[in-house]
Amino acid sequence: MSISQEGTQTNSVIGSEHIEWVQQLTSRARTAMNAVLEGKDDAVGLSLIALLAGGHVLLEDVPGVGKTLLARAMGKVVDGSVRRIQFTPDLLPTDVVGVNLFNQETKHFEFRQGPVFANIVIADEINRASPKTQSAMLECMAEGQATIDGATYQMPSPFIVVATQNPIDMEGTYALPEAQRDRFMTRISLGYPHTADEIDLLDNQIEHDPLSSATPVTSLEQINQAREIVRHVSAARQLREYIVSILHATRNDQTILLGCSPRGGVHLLRAAKARAALSGRTFVTPDDIQALAPSILAHRIIPRDGDDSELAAELIGRVLARIPISTGQ
Missing domain, CATH: 3.40.50.300 (P-loop containing nucleotide triphosphate hydrolases)
Structure with a gap:
């Protein structure tokens, strides 16, 4: 392909x-x-x-x-x-x-x-x-x-x-x-x-060992081809602005000691493109970003009340709840 x-x-x-x-x-x-x-x-x-x-x-x-x-x-x-x-x-x-x-x-x-x-x-x-x-x-x-x-x-x-x-x-x-x-x-x-x-x-x-029956179902070449396809899934400018607004919100939140890095935004967009492809779409939607943000961003922040993974995910959820959703394809 x-x-x-x-x-x-x-x-x-x-x-x-x-x-x-x-x-x-x-x-x-x-x-x-x-x-x-x-x-x-x-x-x-x-x-x-x-x-x-x-x-x-x-x-x-x-x-x-x-x-x-x-x-x-x-x-x-x-x-x-x-x-x-x-x-x-x-x-x-x-x-x-x-x-x-x-x-x-x-x-x-x-x-x-x-x-x-x-x-x-x-x-x-x-x-x-x-x-x-x-x-x-x-x-x-x-x-x-x-x-x-x-x-x-x-x-x-x-x-x-x-x-x-x-x-x-x-x-x-x-x-x-x-x-x-x-x-x-x-x-x-x-x-x-x-x-x-x-x-x-x-x-x-x-x-028995559960891995004993597992066999390869794809090749390295196919993975690289799939990555190339995912890379070209489209994301509207409004959605990129939405990601940046989420990152900025984590940096300005009084409950967060260390906010998300720019790399976090890059990873979130890449993951959103992959999720869109797995959902049968050639474009990213706000749902992709919201669904993935806790898993992609939570480990990049440090809450003021302690470096706790569950608390970090909760804080990312609060940020998402108050950021207006940008739409567009």
């Missing part, structure tokens, strides 16, 4: 057939991931939006609710390289990005890639590592590259980090710096399963 072009890339045109193709692709991925996870369709949908929008995902919740399982399920359905990094207090930056080693035979230094050089990187319990090791991910996530000893190495495409973290008040955890949290497109909290879903989980996961 390719996008027709008229002259330059900025004139690329998408039609209903492109959107339908993206819907079919993500529907297969969603079905495959839901077969692995019980009752987590909303989280699966958000993770696929991030994948199509070129963003990274932060999964935050208590241990044992399926954070790593969701990350591994995404890796299974995409036919690309998947690496898992178990973050621990003794993990070093070179354990993540790689290191130059001296080759005795060639008498030259050779770069040995770290596990971050993969299409899907599962950063498990990222906030158990020291801030120095956490910072090794910053350039990789923001620019899709890593600089080691003055040499720059590009990440593969697509490249997405799916990080899990335990609540910060748990023993042996370090708070993610604001700059690193801002690199994540969305923060997802899985929560405990509903009673029926938990019963099904006990029935289905006691005797």
Whole structure:
């Protein structure tokens, strides 16, 4: 599936057939991931939006609710390289990005890639590592590259980090710096399963690994093509102004100590385009922005009453309630 072009890339045109193709692709991925996870369709949908929008995902919740399982399920359905990094207090930056080693035979230094050089990187319990090791991910996530000893190495495409973290008040955890949290497109909290879903989980996961039957349903080339289509979903100027007004409101709110960064607006618009495509539209609506704003923006603000994820989401909801909705296509 390719996008027709008229002259330059900025004139690329998408039609209903492109959107339908993206819907079919993500529907297969969603079905495959839901077969692995019980009752987590909303989280699966958000993770696929991030994948199509070129963003990274932060999964935050208590241990044992399926954070790593969701990350591994995404890796299974995409036919690309998947690496898992178990973050621990003794993990070093070179354990993540790689290191130059001296080759005795060639008498030259050779770069040995770290596990971050993969299409899907599962950063498990990222906030158990020291801030120095956490910072090794910053350039990789923001620019899709890593600089080691003055040499720059590009990440593969697509490249997405799916990080899990335990609540910060748990023993042996370090708070993610604001700059690193801002690199994540969305923060997802899985929560405990509903009673029926938990019963099904006990029935289905006691005797076999839920990932054992998961197989790739899409390719790297298809993901990159879908991303290109999503990038060309249209968003009217009024909607971009609406996003900016939301960002400004978080910066001027007396209950918010630190407001949203401009990157938050970029991520919100990209995610809104992906949601529009998954909804069968070639254009973004205010509903896309309002539906995604809490998940995209809440982890970028710091409430004055404490850095609490639920309170942050509530404050974003209050901001949305008082900002006039801009319309237009």
